[in-house]
Amino acid sequence: PPPPPPGGKAGGPPPPPPPPGVPRAPQPPPLPGGGGGGGSVAALKPLHWTKLPPAKLKGTVFEKLPTLSSADFDETSLAKQFSATVAKPMGGKSSATPSANTGQGNSSVLDMKRLNQIGITVRKFRRPYGEIYEAALSLDDNLFFAAEDVLRLRDCLPTDDELSRLEERAADTAGSSSELPTSPAAGRGLCEEENLVLRLARVPRMPERLDCFATRLNFDSRADDVRAQVRTLTDAAELVLQDAVIPLAMATVLRAGNSMNAGTYRAGAVAFRLDVLSKLSAIKPSNEGAALTLLHFVAEVLRKALVSHPDLSRDARHEKALDALSSASGLGVAEVVAEVESLRRSLDAIGDEYPRHRKPFGGKDCFSLRMREFHELAKRRMGELSAQLGAMQAALKKVGAHLTGEPGATEGEGEAALAQIHAFLVSLRKATNDNERQSKLANRNKPSGNGATTPRQAAKAANVATGLPATHGAGVAREIWSTMQRGDFEQLKRTGSGAGAAAAGGAAKVPGKPTAAQLLAEL
Numbered sequence: 001p002p003p004p005p006p007g008g009k010a011g012g013p014p015p016p017p018p019p020p021g022v023p024r025a026p027q028p029p030p031l032p033g034g035g036g037g038g039g040s041v042a043a044l045k046p047l048h049w050t051k052l053p054p055a056k057l058k059g060t061v062f063e064k065l066p067t068l069s070s071a072d073f074d075e076t077s078l079a080k081q082f083s084a085t086v087a088k089p090m091g092g093k094s095s096a097t098p099s100a101n102t103g104q105g106n107s108s109v110l111d112m113k114r115l116n117q118i119g120i121t122v123r124k125f126r127r128p129y130g131e132i133y134e135a136a137l138s139l140d141d142n143l144f145f146a147a148e149d150v151l152r153l154r155d156c157l158p159t160d161d162e163l164s165r166l167e168e169r170a171a172d173t174a175g176s177s178s179e180l181p182t183s184p185a186a187g188r189g190l191c192e193e194e195n196l197v198l199r200l201a202r203v204p205r206m207p208e209r210l211d212c213f214a215t216r217l218n219f220d221s222r223a224d225d226v227r228a229q230v231r232t233l234t235d236a237a238e239l240v241l242q243d244a245v246i247p248l249a250m251a252t253v254l255r256a257g258n259s260m261n262a263g264t265y266r267a268g269a270v271a272f273r274l275d276v277l278s279k280l281s282a283i284k285p286s287n288e289g290a291a292l293t294l295l296h297f298v299a300e301v302l303r304k305a306l307v308s309h310p311d312l313s314r315d316a317r318h319e320k321a322l323d324a325l326s327s328a329s330g331l332g333v334a335e336v337v338a339e340v341e342s343l344r345r346s347l348d349a350i351g352d353e354y355p356r357h358r359k360p361f362g363g364k365d366c367f368s369l370r371m372r373e374f375h376e377l378a379k380r381r382m383g384e385l386s387a388q389l390g391a392m393q394a395a396l397k398k399v400g401a402h403l404t405g406e407p408g409a410t411e412g413e414g415e416a417a418l419a420q421i422h423a424f425l426v427s428l429r430k431a432t433n434d435n436e437r438q439s440k441l442a443n444r445n446k447p448s449g450n451g452a453t454t455p456r457q458a459a460k461a462a463n464v465a466t467g468l469p470a471t472h473g474a475g476v477a478r479e480i481w482s483t484m485q486r487g488d489f490e491q492l493k494r495t496g497s498g499a500g501a502a503a504a505g506g507a508a509k510v511p512g513k514p515t516a517a518q519l520l521a522e523l
Contacts, residue, residue: 043084044260045283047294052271056405062271065251072305073252078259081285082294109165109194110158118156118193125149129196136200138364139213147214154210158197166190166198203361208353212367215346216374223381226339229331230385230392236328236418237395239321241402245306246321246421249428252301253277256294271405274417277424281431292434299431322429325422333396333415340389347382350375 057063108115125132125143135143136153144150158166169190190198200206240246254272261267280295291297354371393411396418400409403417 044079044262045082045084045286046264046266047257047260047276047283048279049257049266049269049272049276051266051269052273052405054270057271060271060402060405061247061250065254066248068251068255068301068305069308072308073255073301075259078256078297080287081291081297082260082283083286085286108191109169110162115191115193118197121152121156122193122196129192133196133199134364136210137203137362138366139370144213144217147218150210150214150217154207156197157207158201163201166194170198205356209367212350212353212371215350216371219343219378222339222343223385226336227385227388229336230388232324232327233331233333233336234392234395236324237399237414239317239324240399240418240421243318243321245318248305249302252298252305253280256298274403274420277420281427295427296431296435299428300435302428303432322425325418325425328418329422333411337389340385344382347375347378
């Protein structure tokens with residue numbers, strides 16, 4: 001129904017005419033498809049969407065939409081099932097109710113909690129403390145398997161206050177010697193854990209060394225993971241651009257929406273925003289019909305259209321696009337970009353750090369040499385990864401402009417468009433399955449044309465006298481057959497036939513009820 005006039009109420013008297021000399025508001029132009037005031041248009045439920053102007057159609061999915069034939073798109077069926085006039089329910093009014101829904105070891109410099117933390121971390125390496133120190137200098141991959149091991153050792157390094165107290169204790173016990181003892185017995189004033197962390201802390205820029213070492217250990221795995229995510233998002237965007245079923249689905253929704261919005265300002269749309277796709281399942285039919293929702297109606301029309309276009313139904317690109325969208329549904333573009341930037345910053349930190357250590361600190365210190373070699377290899381891999389990230393961002397921008405009609409769409413808008421298309425295609429497939437189940441159920445319960453009953457109805461009627469379900473007789477027969485030995489069944493049939501003949505001579509047969517011999521003969 002049209003909205004109430006400005007300043008008035010629906011059903012009330014019309015507003016007074018404007019005073020003389022005041023120009024009247026221009027009448028809207030007639031709507032295409034018979035939406036003008038000349039012919040009568042059936043009132044249908046509205047489909048609230050945001051129309052895109054024709055100037056934005058170029059280069060979008062709506063520029064060259066396929067045409068649906070009258071055999072595929074039944075206007076009469078749409079008007080019948082989604083009429084704006086709803087029959088009043090029988091009975092009273094229904095009301096909806098909202099639902100509510102420590103402290104020992106005085107000779108130690110570090111406190112006991114801190115010593116326990118260091119001891120637990122170091123004992124996991126199962127090596128002597130001296131070997132752990134040498135492995136940290138030589139970047140030994142055989143001891144430090146993962147970056148987490150290196151970062152746990154980094155957390156054991158003393159703070160500035162702890163380091164000053166350890167240095168004071170070491171100076172008091174060692175006297176004027178600057179060499180640190182390698183065992184607690186020789187050092188007397190330091191335990192094994194304190195001695196290890198003090199030796200590590202005396203290495204120049206040891207925290208930065210361990211950070212670079214951790215990057216070297218986990219760079220390949222992180223780069224492989226983010227490369228796979230970039231490839232997945234790129235494939236999803238490119239396959240959606242190549243899919244020929246998506247334009248057909250958009251054409252179906254566009255025609256259904258224009259038919260339902262006929263006679264209103266929403267009619268005559270040439271494109272729409274993708275947010276309307278999530279509203280299709282919320283529009284229920286007002287009258288009896290085959291469709292459960294408007295989404296089910298669109299799914300049925302699309303199925304007929306694919307039958308009419310066998311080349312599209314055999315096109316494997318749609319299944320590939322749907323698989324790619326499913327794989328990309330759990331990925332976020334912002335997280336992927338942030339991970340690539342994190343890898344780049346880690347490599348930049350290595351590039352700034354290794355030139356500081358050209359002079360080795362000790363005999364096994366090879367930090368500068370190994371980090372320079374790793375940095376050169378990682379920079380080449382990082383260049384390839386950055387190129388792939390740029391291709392992903394370009395593909396997302398392109399698919400965003402293709403689906404939304406915005407020429408300057410960002411990769412975030414492209415990601416949102418892919419998510420909306422994926423949700424729509426998944427819902428469309430579920431609606432197609434619902435339509436198939438509903439059709440099979442209707443055909444199974446429908447009587448044959450000559451008035452005969454179906455085998456299911458006949459089996460049900462045959463068991464009415466016994467009060468058993470339709471499949472009970474067959475189950476009993478299988479149970480009897482499985483419990484008999486070879487030859488017992490034939491002997492039972494002969495015995496039953498003789499007993500049945502004797503019973504027939506002495507008593508009248510109950511009409512409509514088979515004898516035991518007949519049942520056994522049928523088995």
